[in-house]
Amino acid sequence: MQSGIRLERQGSIATVILNSPDKLNAMSRAMWRELKQAFEILQADADVRCVLVRGAGSHFCAGGDIAEYPDFRFDEALLQTFHEDDVWGALSAMLACDVPVVARISGVCMGAGVEIASACDLRLAADDAKFGAPIARLGFPMAPREAALVSAAVGEMTARAMLLAAEVFPAAHMAAQGFLTHVLPMHELDAACESLLQRVAGLAPQAARLNKQTLRALRSGAPVSNAYSYAPSAEHREGIDAFIAKRKPLF
Structure with a gap:
C-alpha cells in the first residue's frame, strides 16, 4: 500500500489517516502537503461534522521522515520553505478547520506527531502511548511557530523538557498536563473514539x-x-x- 495521507468518509464523520506504517507513520514532505490538502477539502465540506486523525497500524506518528532530511535541511532557504510552507501549511490548515478534530493516539507520538496532535481539539490516547520531541538528539531545534503551538498545548514546562532534555513522557503525564482528554487501555481506545465522534456529530x-x-x-x-x-x-x-x-x- 502506498504511503501518504488517506481521507475516508462515513456519513458526517471523516477520518484522516497518517499512512506510512513501515516508518511508524513518520511524516514525509509529500505527506505534509497532502495533510494540508485533506483539511482544505474538509473545511469546504458543509456535510462534515467531525474529523478523526489517526495513524495507520499501531502507532500515531514517529516524527518526520529523517531519510529525506539531507535533501533540504542543510540549506537555510530550503529549510525555511520546509517548515513555513510544508509543515506550517498543514498545521495551519488543521487549526483553521471549523469542524471539531479528534486525535486517536496510540504507540509513539513524537515530534511531528506531537505537533499534529496539538492542532487537534480533543485527544484520546492509549495508556501505553509515548510522547516527546527529542530532536535535540538530531542537532536541531523546533521551528518557532511549531514550538508555540506545542508549548500552548502541552504546557511550557513539558515543552521545555521535551526540547531541552529530550524527555519522553507517558500518557498519564500528558493527561495531567491537560494535553489529553481521555486515557484508556488500548483495547478500549477505538470504542471510546467512536463514541466521542458520534456524540460530537450528533x-x-x-x-x-x-x-x-x-x-x-x-x-x-x-x-x-x-x-x-x-x-x-x-x-x-x-x-x-x-x-x-x-x-x-x-x-
Missing part, C-alpha cells in the same frame, strides 16, 4: 463551527465578530424548541 453543527471560530479568535487576540448573528437560525430554534418540548433535537 450535536449542533453550526454551534460547533462557531465555537471553533470563537476559540481561534480568542487564542489570537482577535475580536469575535458577529457573535450573535446565529440568533434567527433554524438550528438555534430547533435546539431551544426541542428542549422545551422534551424531545431530542434534529440537527
Whole structure:
C-alpha cells in the first residue's frame, strides 16, 4: 500500500489517516502537503461534522521522515520553505478547520506527531502511548511557530523538557498536563473514539463551527465578530424548541 495521507468518509464523520506504517507513520514532505490538502477539502465540506486523525497500524506518528532530511535541511532557504510552507501549511490548515478534530493516539507520538496532535481539539490516547520531541538528539531545534503551538498545548514546562532534555513522557503525564482528554487501555481506545465522534456529530453543527471560530479568535487576540448573528437560525430554534418540548433535537 502506498504511503501518504488517506481521507475516508462515513456519513458526517471523516477520518484522516497518517499512512506510512513501515516508518511508524513518520511524516514525509509529500505527506505534509497532502495533510494540508485533506483539511482544505474538509473545511469546504458543509456535510462534515467531525474529523478523526489517526495513524495507520499501531502507532500515531514517529516524527518526520529523517531519510529525506539531507535533501533540504542543510540549506537555510530550503529549510525555511520546509517548515513555513510544508509543515506550517498543514498545521495551519488543521487549526483553521471549523469542524471539531479528534486525535486517536496510540504507540509513539513524537515530534511531528506531537505537533499534529496539538492542532487537534480533543485527544484520546492509549495508556501505553509515548510522547516527546527529542530532536535535540538530531542537532536541531523546533521551528518557532511549531514550538508555540506545542508549548500552548502541552504546557511550557513539558515543552521545555521535551526540547531541552529530550524527555519522553507517558500518557498519564500528558493527561495531567491537560494535553489529553481521555486515557484508556488500548483495547478500549477505538470504542471510546467512536463514541466521542458520534456524540460530537450528533450535536449542533453550526454551534460547533462557531465555537471553533470563537476559540481561534480568542487564542489570537482577535475580536469575535458577529457573535450573535446565529440568533434567527433554524438550528438555534430547533435546539431551544426541542428542549422545551422534551424531545431530542434534529440537527
